[in-house]
Amino acid sequence: MLNWFPENISTFGGEIDSLFYLILYITGAWFIATEGLIVFFLIRFRRRQGSKAAYLPGETLRQASWILVPCVVVLVLDLWIDFRGAAVWAKVKGGMPPSDLRIQVTAKQFNWEIVYPGPDGKLGTADDLLMENELHVPAGKVVHVVLKSKDVIHSFFLPNLRLKQDIVPGREIEAWFEATKPGKYEIPCAELCGFGHSGMNGWLHVHTADDYAKWVREQWPSEK
Amino acid sequence: MSEKLGFWRTYLFSTDHKTIAKQYFTLGLLWAIVGGLTAYLMRWQLAFPDTEVPGWGFIAPDFYNMLVTMHGTILVFFVAMPILLATFGNFLIPLMIGARDMAFPRLNMLSFWVFALASLVLLISFFVPGGAASAGWTGYPPLSAKADYTGVGWGINLWILALALEFISFLMGGINFLTTTINLRAPGMTFFRLPLIIWMQITAAVLFMLSVGPLIAGAVMLLMDRTLGTTFYLPEGGGEPLLWQHLFWFFGHPEVYVILLPGLGMVLETMPAFSRKPIFGYRPIIYSTIAAGILSFIVWAHHQFISGMDPRLAMPFSITTIIISVPFALIVFAMIATLWRASIHFSTPMLFALGTLSVFILGGLTGIFNGSAPIDIYIHDTYFVVAHFHYTLFSATFFAGFAGITYWFPKMFGRMMNETLGKIHFWLTFIFFNATFIPMHFVGLGGMMRRIANPMEYEFLKSLQPVNEFITVCAILLLISQIPFVVNFLWSMIRGSVAERNPWQANTLEWSAPSPPPHGNFETIPVVYRSPYEYSSPEATEDWLPQDRPLTPSAAARQ
Numbered sequence: 001m002l003n004w005f006p007e008n009i010s011t012f013g014g015e016i017d018s019l020f021y022l023i024l025y026i027t028g029a030w031f032i033a034t035e036g037l038i039v040f041f042l043i044r045f046r047r048r049q050g051s052k053a054a055y056l057p058g059e060t061l062r063q064a065s066w067i068l069v070p071c072v073v074v075l076v077l078d079l080w081i082d083f084r085g086a087a088v089w090a091k092v093k094g095g096m097p098p099s100d101l102r103i104q105v106t107a108k109q110f111n112w113e114i115v116y117p118g119p120d121g122k123l124g125t126a127d128d129l130l131m132e133n134e135l136h137v138p139a140g141k142v143v144h145v146v147l148k149s150k151d152v153i154h155s156f157f158l159p160n161l162r163l164k165q166d167i168v169p170g171r172e173i174e175a176w177f178e179a180t181k182p183g184k185y186e187i188p189c190a191e192l193c194g195f196g197h198s199g200m201n202g203w204l205h206v207h208t209a210d211d212y213a214k215w216v217r218e219q220w221p222s223e224k
Numbered sequence: 225m226s227e228k229l230g231f232w233r234t235y236l237f238s239t240d241h242k243t244i245a246k247q248y249f250t251l252g253l254l255w256a257i258v259g260g261l262t263a264y265l266m267r268w269q270l271a272f273p274d275t276e277v278p279g280w281g282f283i284a285p286d287f288y289n290m291l292v293t294m295h296g297t298i299l300v301f302f303v304a305m306p307i308l309l310a311t312f313g314n315f316l317i318p319l320m321i322g323a324r325d326m327a328f329p330r331l332n333m334l335s336f337w338v339f340a341l342a343s344l345v346l347l348i349s350f351f352v353p354g355g356a357a358s359a360g361w362t363g364y365p366p367l368s369a370k371a372d373y374t375g376v377g378w379g380i381n382l383w384i385l386a387l388a389l390e391f392i393s394f395l396m397g398g399i400n401f402l403t404t405t406i407n408l409r410a411p412g413m414t415f416f417r418l419p420l421i422i423w424m425q426i427t428a429a430v431l432f433m434l435s436v437g438p439l440i441a442g443a444v445m446l447l448m449d450r451t452l453g454t455t456f457y458l459p460e461g462g463g464e465p466l467l468w469q470h471l472f473w474f475f476g477h478p479e480v481y482v483i484l485l486p487g488l489g490m491v492l493e494t495m496p497a498f499s500r501k502p503i504f505g506y507r508p509i510i511y512s513t514i515a516a517g518i519l520s521f522i523v524w525a526h527h528q529f530i531s532g533m534d535p536r537l538a539m540p541f542s543i544t545t546i547i548i549s550v551p552f553a554l555i556v557f558a559m560i561a562t563l564w565r566a567s568i569h570f571s572t573p574m575l576f577a578l579g580t581l582s583v584f585i586l587g588g589l590t591g592i593f594n595g596s597a598p599i600d601i602y603i604h605d606t607y608f609v610v611a612h613f614h615y616t617l618f619s620a621t622f623f624a625g626f627a628g629i630t631y632w633f634p635k636m637f638g639r640m641m642n643e644t645l646g647k648i649h650f651w652l653t654f655i656f657f658n659a660t661f662i663p664m665h666f667v668g669l670g671g672m673m674r675r676i677a678n679p680m681e682y683e684f685l686k687s688l689q690p691v692n693e694f695i696t697v698c699a700i701l702l703l704i705s706q707i708p709f710v711v712n713f714l715w716s717m718i719r720g721s722v723a724e725r726n727p728w729q730a731n732t733l734e735w736s737a738p739s740p741p742p743h744g745n746f747e748t749i750p751v752v753y754r755s756p757y758e759y760s761s762p763e764a765t766e767d768w769l770p771q772d773r774p775l776t777p778s779a780a781a782r783q
Binding site: 019068075163166 | 284286288289292359360364366367373374375459460463465499500501502503504505506507508530531532535538539542546549550553554556557558560561564565566567568569570578581582585586590592596597598601604605606669673675677682757759767
């Protein structure tokens, strides 16, 4: 059960995963406590010959404190989860670490159109390069992704990077990630986008610095 | 009350709240069969993609999207609401507050027939060219706003129309619920002597009335985008797709509690009767319910953490969402405390009530994961969310619904249900429900997205396929497990042993009426002396003390 997640290869993915486990331990403890108590009560207080139930309406503060005190504990744990969550959220979504690599992903039914800025580092210039469903990035480097849609709402999902961002037509949404491990990972669409939604998928290629430089040379051979 | 009504006025165009309740129940059950069929087809396709579904045929991707959409729409709006609210609200409110009928019986009849019309429109939408709606039950534009994007033309227009009609129906129903509860209570029935299910029903009615307005406005704009060429949600004309999401979820989250609260109400009625003990913390439960209702209006954007809205909005909504666990935790603790030092009788209704409680706990706890904005980045739109809301809504709709129907069946039909069949039904449902939906959490954590027709198209999901197959087998068994209920329900209605007035020795007013109650319910309007859960009271020699039984002649005279 502990390795149900796909392998994490992002710098912030570990924090999301550890927040998940924090919540898992807290809720898991509550689950065992409450369900265990229910089962115990069901066995202990099942109807038996001659037994009579106690009259406990729980209306006085003294009696009600049996349920009010656990509620206070729930509130405290909630706030703990909230504060931990706020810290992780700020790291992932707060401000983006600076980067000179900006790639544009335009979603359309049912493909990712990925535009690389080329050697000048600027999108919307003549040396831009368009590839369908292929996202090449170097490992160990912050990458900014500009997300646009041509038609409906799509969701850019990188399971291994713990990144998901809806793409809304009419908006330009920027996301970021830093991959830590070279390899080939999938980019499914996570928002129902029409009859081809199932199977709308791309590939993220994370290269080592050397491989990435080689890939760049292959794509823009005229540039030195 | 005593005049003879003909066949049409008695069975079809009846103004009797009990008949109207049964009409809602019948339609709700018929829709549940369609909903079950959509689940079967989807699960087969997910486990054995692109193979022929036994008894059906192949499922194309756009047909799959239609199944996803209609499954959600049917189960939420055409099964959960008519059964939990309309059936039990209609049947129980007048009987439990000691009234002869609803405040507006004709409006009540109109509510049902508008709902029947909504059902008809939704049914027709399956057969129009292009098929039924396929943009998800949440109907996010622009996908839903332009026919080109889905290939569905009138299917979505009729889907909007069906929902609009059903909202009209439930608005009229809600007005009736509130007016009746406020005005027609029997002498002595103060607000704090109302059974908790009545509190739940009227809170649900208020939540629905306050939240549905924005969605109706949203739906009108969506229909105009589709038919009149406006661009409220289309960016090419300056529209804003996210507007719909805000309007939808401003309604959508209170709507969840519109379903959940009556479900919890069933448990809160059943549990004391079979524990022979007052519900623990009657007033705290009421205050918690109201608090949860108020909070439900400021959590909606937890459905939109990654929707593209300003990320700074996420944490405030994350905090309110996680805090909403407190009032529900109180209700759960109160239910558990009710079992403490009780005398528990494991009847079928009690088993279903306990099933609701134990299943709802897991559904509530997984809600904490979803409510945490950073976790939601990963699990949003995955099967973890699907598993979560089935744990909450299946528990409310089916476990609690079965608790309610088996508990009040003697009152509704004047006959007892078979306990053995009832217990078989419970255990099969409980086992296969958990066997279906627990593994679904793990599939979701593995990253499997909702609403995809074929997980085998993704490399990273291939290793999860055996789990998907297991889920499908269990889901089919869960559907088959409902056969004992259908048999028991139909057989008991005709052949069950005749029920007495109060077979469970329960305290609330409906049990002092004949089984089944005649038109007008009570011979004489009861007088209420006490709160609804006075079981094992030291004041009585028996372990129950009905709300309308005077303890001494002088007490009766004082009233």
